[in-house]
Amino acid sequence: MRLSVTGIVKRFGAVTALAGIDLTVEEGEFLTILGPSGSGKTTLLKAVAGFEVPDEGQVHLGDQDVTLSAARHRNVGMVFQNYALFPHMTVAENIAFPLEMRRVSKPEITKRVGETLALVELETYGARLPRQLSGGQQQRVALARAIVFGPALLLLDEPFGALDRKLRESLQLEVRRLQRRLRLTTLFITHDQEEALIMSDRIAVMDQGRIQQIGTPADVYDKPVSRFVADFIGESNLIEGTAANGQVVLPGFGTLAHPDAPASGPVTLLLRPEAMRVGAEARAAHCQAQCTVLEAIFLGLSIKLRLRPEQGPDLLARLPLRPSDPPPAAEGSSVLVGFSPEDVHVVPRG
Amino acid sequence: MSSPAAEREGPARKRERHLLLLGLPAILLLLGLFAWPVLRLLAMSVQDGTLTQLERAATDELYVAVLFDSLQIAGLVMVICLLLAYPVALWLTRAGPLGVALGMFALLLPFWTSVLVRTYAWMVLLGRNGVVNRALRDWGLIEQPLPLLHNLGGVLIGMVHVLLPYMVFPIYAALLRIDPDLSRAAEGLGASRWSAFRRVVLPLSLAGVGAGCALVFVLALGFFITPALLGGGRVVMISMLIEQQVRELLDWPFAAALSAVLLTVTLAVYAVINRVSRSARLATP
Amino acid sequence: MRRRDPRARAGAIILTAFATMVFVFLMLPVLVVFPISVSSAAYLQFPPPGFSWQWYQRFLDDPSWMDATWRSVQAASVCTVLSMGLGVPLTFLLVRSRRRGIWMLDRLAAAPIIVPTIILSIAIYGVFARLQLIGEWYGVAIAHTVLALPFVVILVGAGLRGFDETQEQAAAGLGASWAVAVWRITLPQLRPSLVSAAFLAFISSFDELVVAMFLSGASMTLPKKMFDNIMMEIDPTIAAVSVMQILLVGACLGLTALFGRGVLATTMSR
Numbered sequence: 010m011r012l013s014v015t016g017i018v019k020r021f022g023a024v025t026a027l028a029g030i031d032l033t034v035e036e037g038e039f040l041t042i043l044g045p046s047g048s049g050k051t052t053l054l055k056a057v058a059g060f061e062v063p064d065e066g067q068v069h070l071g072d073q074d075v076t077l078s079a080a081r082h083r084n085v086g087m088v089f090q091n092y093a094l095f096p097h098m099t100v101a102e103n104i105a106f107p108l109e110m111r112r113v114s115k116p117e118i119t120k121r122v123g124e125t126l127a128l129v130e131l132e133t134y135g136a137r138l139p140r141q142l143s144g145g146q147q148q149r150v151a152l153a154r155a156i157v158f159g160p161a162l163l164l165l166d167e168p169f170g171a172l173d174r175k176l177r178e179s180l181q182l183e184v185r186r187l188q189r190r191l192r193l194t195t196l197f198i199t200h201d202q203e204e205a206l207i208m209s210d211r212i213a214v215m216d217q218g219r220i221q222q223i224g225t226p227a228d229v230y231d232k233p234v235s236r237f238v239a240d241f242i243g244e245s246n247l248i249e250g251t252a253a254n255g256q257v258v259l260p261g262f263g264t265l266a267h268p269d270a271p272a273s274g275p276v277t278l279l280l281r282p283e284a285m286r287v288g289a290e291a292r293a294a295h296c297q298a299q300c301t302v303l304e305a306i307f308l309g310l311s312i313k314l315r316l317r318p319e320q321g322p323d324l325l326a327r328l329p330l331r332p333s334d335p336p337p338a339a340e341g342s343s344v345l346v347g348f349s350p351e352d353v354h355v356v357p358r359g
Numbered sequence: 360m361s362s363p364a365a366e367r368e369g370p371a372r373k374r375e376r377h378l379l380l381l382g383l384p385a386i387l388l389l390l391g392l393f394a395w396p397v398l399r400l401l402a403m404s405v406q407d408g409t410l411t412q413l414e415r416a417a418t419d420e421l422y423v424a425v426l427f428d429s430l431q432i433a434g435l436v437m438v439i440c441l442l443l444a445y446p447v448a449l450w451l452t453r454a455g456p457l458g459v460a461l462g463m464f465a466l467l468l469p470f471w472t473s474v475l476v477r478t479y480a481w482m483v484l485l486g487r488n489g490v491v492n493r494a495l496r497d498w499g500l501i502e503q504p505l506p507l508l509h510n511l512g513g514v515l516i517g518m519v520h521v522l523l524p525y526m527v528f529p530i531y532a533a534l535l536r537i538d539p540d541l542s543r544a545a546e547g548l549g550a551s552r553w554s555a556f557r558r559v560v561l562p563l564s565l566a567g568v569g570a571g572c573a574l575v576f577v578l579a580l581g582f583f584i585t586p587a588l589l590g591g592g593r594v595v596m597i598s599m600l601i602e603q604q605v606r607e608l609l610d611w612p613f614a615a616a617l618s619a620v621l622l623t624v625t626l627a628v629y630a631v632i633n634r635v636s637r638s639a640r641l642a643t644p
Numbered sequence: 645m646r647r648r649d650p651r652a653r654a655g656a657i658i659l660t661a662f663a664t665m666v667f668v669f670l671m672l673p674v675l676v677v678f679p680i681s682v683s684s685a686a687y688l689q690f691p692p693p694g695f696s697w698q699w700y701q702r703f704l705d706d707p708s709w710m711d712a713t714w715r716s717v718q719a720a721s722v723c724t725v726l727s728m729g730l731g732v733p734l735t736f737l738l739v740r741s742r743r744r745g746i747w748m749l750d751r752l753a754a755a756p757i758i759v760p761t762i763i764l765s766i767a768i769y770g771v772f773a774r775l776q777l778i779g780e781w782y783g784v785a786i787a788h789t790v791l792a793l794p795f796v797v798i799l800v801g802a803g804l805r806g807f808d809e810t811q812e813q814a815a816a817g818l819g820a821s822w823a824v825a826v827w828r829i830t831l832p833q834l835r836p837s838l839v840s841a842a843f844l845a846f847i848s849s850f851d852e853l854v855v856a857m858f859l860s861g862a863s864m865t866l867p868k869k870m871f872d873n874i875m876m877e878i879d880p881t882i883a884a885v886s887v888m889q890i891l892l893v894g895a896c897l898g899l900t901a902l903f904g905r906g907v908l909a910t911t912m913s914r
Contacts, residue, residue: 059817081818089814095833106818107819
């Protein structure tokens with residue numbers, strides 16, 4: 010079902026946790042709230058789940074105003090950060106719990122628990138206790154428990170935080186597949202930008218109790234609307250310059266014309282490390298500078314360079330690497346670095 | 360559009376209301392059958408509008424002497440308990456599983472056995488023709504039975520027996536919380552086993568020692584059954600005096616005054632020992 | 645074998661010897677009542693000249709002993725039910741509430757341990773005398789509840805503090821009311837603490853003498869009857885009663901070890 014949040018404000022004493030949030034998650038959409046800790050994303054989640062009542066604003070599920078209704082009447086499935094599985098109940102009893110609360114008949118419960126266990130590929134684990142399962146299995150049980158009753162909305166509160174990297178990646182894709190298949194309207198909370206980019210239909214970037222930007226992963230990555238978003242998502246070089254007469258003056262790099270640049274005044278350009286041109290490629294670029302390689306970090310598929318131009322702050326560059334390639338630049342050597350207008354994004358000033 | 364804040368009772372406020380309702384019956388019981396009766400009793404000491412009763416309880420030589428005896432006994436019991444309990448607790452942290460099981464059994468079974476049963480047993484053990492005297496006589500160690508009962512020694516034995524576990528458990532708990540790597544580290548840094556204990560383990564266990572001392576002293580001060588039975592009338596503690604005032608002399612105002620004195624001393628001692636052990640705990644991680 | 649510094653070895657031996665002596669001191673009174681309880685002698689004599697069940701027989705045949713025992717069982721049972729029924733909800737308030745003054749209630753709930761029992765006894769006696777509750781076993785049970793509440797609060801509180809509250813939130817999100825969540829999710833996981841607390845409440849009432857001395861009047865509880873018996877005559881019936889009490893406690897300890905928080909944790913909260 011569609012979730013819409015309008016004008017939500019929540020204060021704790023003098024602290025404003027949410028300063029007017031408007032947000033819509035379309036039916037079947039996977040929307041991620043991405044923000045650093047303290048950005049208000051957990052408070053927003055609690056307001057949607059019914060664990061917190063906002064001071065102002067409304068929460069609608071479908072056509073229904075649920076702002077003031079208790080968590081148990083909202084029909085929202087939630088996966089907690091630490092899963093909150095009931096340790097004294099078996100896996101099957103855990104999954105049966107929401108059905109029991111809804112007074113579903115015994116045979117129907119057995120049937121649906123079986124189906125849901127199959128869905129998360131834990132058919133044979135029904136009789137086990139949560140502590141007898143691995144972290145990834147526990148996470149799947151928590152997911153099964155949250156979807157077994159056909160919730161109007163699925164909430165995921167940093168559910169992958171406790172897992173190791175490999176497992177996390179495979180579970181992320183699994184959850185995404187399941188969500189698509191069941192067309193579950195999903196609100197996902199995380200502080201991990203990589204995770205947000207992988208999983209979401211849309212991402213809402215939150216900071217200081219406000220939504221800073223909302224859009225597709227490509228949107229927020231390529232066209233951040235503020236320094237905060239640019240900085241928070243991915244690695245970035247932020248280059249400061251001054252616009253005058255249709256040209257942006259970048260100290261050390263010369264000048265650049267860009268359609269999005271203002272006519273005059275200070276300008277911030279975002280240049281992703283992978284967009285940076287290094288060595289021979291840089292010769293054709295509009296802007297160029299000679300840099301010293303401070304560090305060359307081997308990352309397997311790519312190499313990351315930390316570069317020091319003669320003027321301005323250090324820059325990052327990321328170059329793809331094939332096994333046969335020779336190392337592109339040694340530490341301490343000097344390389345030519347450059348970029349063109351199509352490589353940069355002008356970060357709006359707000 | 361947005362509803363006024365007053366209508367929006369959040370789950371947190373609702374929860375507080377439910378919690379208060381839950382606790383209310385017990386609070387009423389504690390107020391009605393604990394706080395009020397005790398305050399009412401204390402008020403009796405000044406019910407004639409003067410401080411005469413309190414003054415008598417706090418200055419009359421006889422009563423002051425009993426109070427000091429009580430403090431002295433409580434102090435002695437505390438010190439003896441500490442001297443016995445610390446090595447036992449230390450031993451428990453170093454013993455193997457079987458040793459711990461046996462030690463715990465020896466601590467727990469008597470601890471849970473009624474004080475009355477244990478006091479009776481001590482009377483059997485310590486009496487003129489009791490087990491101990493008979494054994495000593497049979498082994499030819501003594502000719503005349505030793506006076507073990509109906510004196511201070513008997514009372515101390517009985518009270519230490521009752522209160523010893525109260526000292527062992529907090530110290531044992533404190534010792535268990537100390538990471539064994541700490542004393543290994545100290546030894547690795549060149550300390551002898553003894554100085555590793557003295558400089559590392561002992562200071563870290565002081566919080567447990569403080570808790571045990573506070574508990575034992577406070578409980579000992581209010582003891583009634585054991586001194587009444589093992590003291591044979593020759594050892595008088597302040598709680599026995601209070602009982603006598605109520606039961607035999609029916610002098611409620613004076614019993615109330617003595618209660619006020621006992622309560623004040625108890626709370627004061629408890630506060631002091633707690634303060635000391637809290638400052639010791641601050642040094643503990 | 646690990647080689648050890650001979651001085652450390654000597655220290656360990658001395659420590660073990662000392663601890664053993666203390667354990668013997670602790671066990672001695674518990675053990676001594678066993679042989680006496682089966683003595684064939686007509687009065688206290690040690691070692692017993694012969695074996696006989698006569699003191700157990702006398703206990704079972706004497707209506708005043710049986711009455712006192714029954715009364716104590718009743719009072720302890722009611723005390724257990726009351727202190728659990730009142731204490732467990734109180735613990736939720738004390739542990740969960742974020743109200744600012746809650747620490748004062750915390751102190752109030754713990755205070756009956758610190759206030760000397762004699763003061764509490766005569767204070768309650770003063771009130772009960774007015775209400776004509778002296779001599780009623782349920783009066784004793786209610787007064788014992790005041791004494792048992794701190795144990796319940798401490799023990800269940802320790803369990804509740806260790807309980808992850810998000811589980812209740814999870815249950816609410818899955819459709820359970822708070823009451824259902826507590827009943828189905830929280831309390832089952834607190835069971836060890838609850839069992840221990842109930843055991844503690846029962847024993848504390850069953851063994852209690854000072855309050856009972858003042859409140860039970862002519863209808864004596866078992867400890868009061870034992871006390872009078874010790875004061876009057878030392879006859880081995882007491883030893884028989886003592887043995888039965890020790891066995892009862894032993895059985896309860898065994899049950900607590902099986903179903904409770906563990907004997908040690910229970911004891912440490914006392």
